[in-house]
Amino acid sequence: MIRVEQLGKRFRAAATKRRWGFAGAGGAAREVVAVEQVSFEAGNGRITGLLGPNGAGKTTTLRMVAGLVVPDAGRIEVDGLDVASDPAAALARMGVLGDARGLYPRLTARENIVYHAALHGLGRDAAHARAETLAEVLDMRPLLERRTEGFSQGERMKTALARALVHDPDNIILDEPTNGLDVLSTRALREVLHHLASPAGGAKCVVLSSHIMQEVERLCDEVVIIAHGRTVASGTVPALCERAGESDFEEAFVKLAFAEELNAEVAA
Numbered sequence: 001m002i003r004v005e006q007l008g009k010r011f012r013a014a015a016t017k018r019r020w021g022f023a024g025a026g027g028a029a030r031e032v033v034a035v036e037q038v039s040f041e042a043g044n045g046r047i048t049g050l051l052g053p054n055g056a057g058k059t060t061t062l063r064m065v066a067g068l069v070v071p072d073a074g075r076i077e078v079d080g081l082d083v084a085s086d087p088a089a090a091l092a093r094m095g096v097l098g099d100a101r102g103l104y105p106r107l108t109a110r111e112n113i114v115y116h117a118a119l120h121g122l123g124r125d126a127a128h129a130r131a132e133t134l135a136e137v138l139d140m141r142p143l144l145e146r147r148t149e150g151f152s153q154g155e156r157m158k159t160a161l162a163r164a165l166v167h168d169p170d171n172i173i174l175d176e177p178t179n180g181l182d183v184l185s186t187r188a189l190r191e192v193l194h195h196l197a198s199p200a201g202g203a204k205c206v207v208l209s210s211h212i213m214q215e216v217e218r219l220c221d222e223v224v225i226i227a228h229g230r231t232v233a234s235g236t237v238p239a240l241c242e243r244a245g246e247s248d249f250e251e252a253f254v255k256l257a258f259a260e261e262l263n264a265e266v267a268a
């Protein structure tokens with residue numbers, strides 16, 4: 001289970017140097033508020049989706065949950081462990097599929113997975129056994145002995161996901177997992193995530209980010225709508241539709257996520 005309370009993060013965005021004598025364009029670094037007040041609870045045996053427009057703060061939120069970025073404000077708990085005060089224990093309970101998907105190109109898929117297993121303290125035999133199991137679950141057996149150099153997006157995603165799951169974490173964090181995947185790979189991933197959240201798959205706590213409404217609608221038990229760095233609504237898809245007074249989820253999302261903009265339009 002993951003609990004996020006009142007998270008906040010600002011970045012200092014590097015500014016360009018002044019050029020061509022334009023005084024206003026360059027100069028001082030600007031502060032960007034990436035996340036202002038994000039809170040949510042992601043339960044075990046559920047898929048929770050962070051849904052929001054581009055730049056809403058989803059990736060930054062997940063990077064903070066995964067311990068890759070230190071928050072300026074707020075608190076993150078993973079299975080009751082505070083990520084700030086007990087990072088090693090909290091991180092050991094998470095499997096993270098980041099946006100970079102960085103794999104070692106000279107290693108085979110199996111070597112990538114086994115190497116990651118070693119980092120998590122698994123012995124050689126256990127690591128290979130785990131690679132076999134994951135290859136089965138993720139339907140990637142033919143890929144195991146191939147170097148990852150030249151892998152397609154879908155093949156890279158499967159390998160990166162196997163790597164993230166190698167220590168059998170109870171909490172799985174995925175940033176835009178279907179990015180660049182075709183319809184079949186997307187379907188296969190959806191099935192895997194449903195399996196992982198089911199009792200047969202270990203009733204994992206799955207948290208993912210997306211800006212694709214249909215994907216979230218199909219995949220997620222719970223949706224957290226983030227806009228302008230804030231949680232603006234959360235609940236099941238039917239509950240969010242009801243709250244917005246819309247039968248269509250896309251309409252409900254637009255109403256909830258862009259309430260500020262819609263109100264400003266009405267006022268103008």
Ligand SMILES: Nc1ncnc2c1ncn2[C@@H]1O[C@H](COP(=O)(O)OP(=O)(O)OP(=O)(O)O)[C@@H](O)[C@H]1O
Nearest residue numbers: 011013032034053054055056057058059060061211
């Ligand atoms: N390292 C950084 N330095 C400066 N600004 C950043 C940094 N990381 C994120 N931001 C800014 O913070 C805001 C939120 O970015 P974030 O990537 O979290 O959004 P997102 O919801 O994941 O967007 P998308 O759907 O486009 O991936 C954006 O305005 C982004 O430009």
